[in-house]
Amino acid sequence: MAKSTVAWDVSFGYRNNTAINLWSYVPPDPNMGPASPNVDFWKIGKNIVGGTENDWLGYEFDVPTLSNFKSFPFVDVVDGNLPAITPMDVGIHEHKDPDGTIWAGFNAYSSVGNVMHLYQGLYTVDTQGVRKVAGLYDYGQFDFKYCGKNGQYNGDPKLLPGYIHSITATNNYIIIPVTSLLTNPCMTTVKSNDTITRGTFAYSQFFDNVPLRFLIFNKKYKYWVTKTPLEAPSAMFVTHQLNAYEINEYNIVADMISYPNADVYSKYLYRDFLTTQLYPNAASITRFNLLLQQNKTVTSVLTPQPTLSVEFPQMNNAYRTRYYAWSYVVENPYSAGNSILKINVNDASGKQNLEYKAGSTVALNEPVFIAKPNSSAEDDGVLIIRGLDVGSEKALLVVVDAKTMTEIGRANVPILIPFGFHNKFFATDSL
Numbered sequence: 001m002a003k004s005t006v007a008w009d010v011s012f013g014y015r016n017n018t019a020i021n022l023w024s025y026v027p028p029d030p031n032m033g034p035a036s037p038n039v040d041f042w043k044i045g046k047n048i049v050g051g052t053e054n055d056w057l058g059y060e061f062d063v064p065t066l067s068n069f070k071s072f073p074f075v076d077v078v079d080g081n082l083p084a085i086t087p088m089d090v091g092i093h094e095h096k097d098p099d100g101t102i103w104a105g106f107n108a109y110s111s112v113g114n115v116m117h118l119y120q121g122l123y124t125v126d127t128q129g130v131r132k133v134a135g136l137y138d139y140g141q142f143d144f145k146y147c148g149k150n151g152q153y154n155g156d157p158k159l160l161p162g163y164i165h166s167i168t169a170t171n172n173y174i175i176i177p178v179t180s181l182l183t184n185p186c187m188t189t190v191k192s193n194d195t196i197t198r199g200t201f202a203y204s205q206f207f208d209n210v211p212l213r214f215l216i217f218n219k220k221y222k223y224w225v226t227k228t229p230l231e232a233p234s235a236m237f238v239t240h241q242l243n244a245y246e247i248n249e250y251n252i253v254a255d256m257i258s259y260p261n262a263d264v265y266s267k268y269l270y271r272d273f274l275t276t277q278l279y280p281n282a283a284s285i286t287r288f289n290l291l292l293q294q295n296k297t298v299t300s301v302l303t304p305q306p307t308l309s310v311e312f313p314q315m316n317n318a319y320r321t322r323y324y325a326w327s328y329v330v331e332n333p334y335s336a337g338n339s340i341l342k343i344n345v346n347d348a349s350g351k352q353n354l355e356y357k358a359g360s361t362v363a364l365n366e367p368v369f370i371a372k373p374n375s376s377a378e379d380d381g382v383l384i385i386r387g388l389d390v391g392s393e394k395a396l397l398v399v400v401d402a403k404t405m406t407e408i409g410r411a412n413v414p415i416l417i418p419f420g421f422h423n424k425f426f427a428t429d430s431l
């Protein structure tokens with residue numbers, strides 16, 4: 001499997017260009033895009049849309065039968081005052097406003113004659129599926145004269161946008177963490193006749209000398225608060241968000257899963273974590289204090305250990321954009337006998353943290369928090385957790401009391417459901 005290739009465009013793996021060319025003679029099905037829709041799910045109005053990280057993001061489907069996948073018909077409203085851009089990739093991890101509006105981040109470029117610009121931005125999707133760019137940050141003109149023979153970029157790397165996996169939000173702001181995995185257009189100048197080539201990430205490169213950066217956008221007045229990106233102390237990769245909130249207008253708290261490099265995306269295979277090794281102990285649950293007046297970022301780690309083997313943070317969504325205490329993460333993702341860790345983000349001693357395990361043969365996935373009706377405490381609810389029993393090779397669904405992290409019950413599923421990445425819960429009466 002490690003040497004396998006596929007006949008379609010991929011982000012992280014290897015593709016077989018001979019096979020892609022053969023398939024290009026087959027007329028495409030207009031309803032089927034070329035990307036896997038199993039990364040995460042959005043709710044647009046009453047539709048559930050399976051998402052990819054490509055600019056053709058989105059397949060709607062019939063929820064009760066899990067069938068009839070077809071491209072979701074976004075309605076794009078183009079602002080004539082903005083440059084004509086071509087998206088390169090979009091973030092599948094959205095922020096959702098109480099009125100149902102979705103916010104998401106993207107990377108894009110424009111090319112007019114020999115002049116190329118690189119951008120990052122935010123777009124919104126309303127409950128009718130109307131999609132429009134809310135803000136566009138211009139990194140400036142990209143000049144190919146700074147490209148070396150082998151695709152290296154010799155210009156200022158801070159003029160390159162970085163990969164975005166997720167965004168976060170407070171009451172007033174949307175925050176884009178711009179990772180140090182930068183888009184390097186010079187790598188497109190290296191022509192290859194190889195049959196097997198790397199996917200889209202072949203054009204990305206981790207720059208140790210470019211810190212994690214933040215672009216901050218004022219939601220209400222629609223402008224970039226950061227004229228140039230705010231910088232973290234070091235190069236980092238960020239996958240997922242715990243939460244963010246404002247202490248005041250100029251002091252933002254944003255908690256994220258961070259890594260010192262992008263290996264989690266460019267090197268890791270989750271098959272290995274199930275069979276031969278644990279997910280590396282390389283993630284930090286990091287609090288970024290974004291101090292807008294001082295143009296400064298202060299970081300701290302929210303657990304007693306500086307790094308952990310954790311991913312997929314979830315929380316009581318009623319507390320998003322607000323002060324909060326509890327996050328639920330998967331410890332040792334993809335491994336049998338792993339656990340869900342309940343973390344008090346305001347007590348780095350770890351003394352209030354609790355752990356739930358489903359058994360030595362069960363690999364637990366991302367937990368979803370559901371509040372009890374009329375609950376008042378933040379952790380008064382249950383976690384619904386999908387699992388895979390590697391002994392019976394069947395899936396299961398576990399319900400855990402989020403306050404005590406003890407199991408309430410489990411339902412065994414008669415089939416094997418392979419891993420995806422993310423899980424979402426939608427109440428039936430909202431569909």
Ligand SMILES: [Fe+2]
Nearest residue numbers: 093240421422
């Ligand atoms: Fe993700």
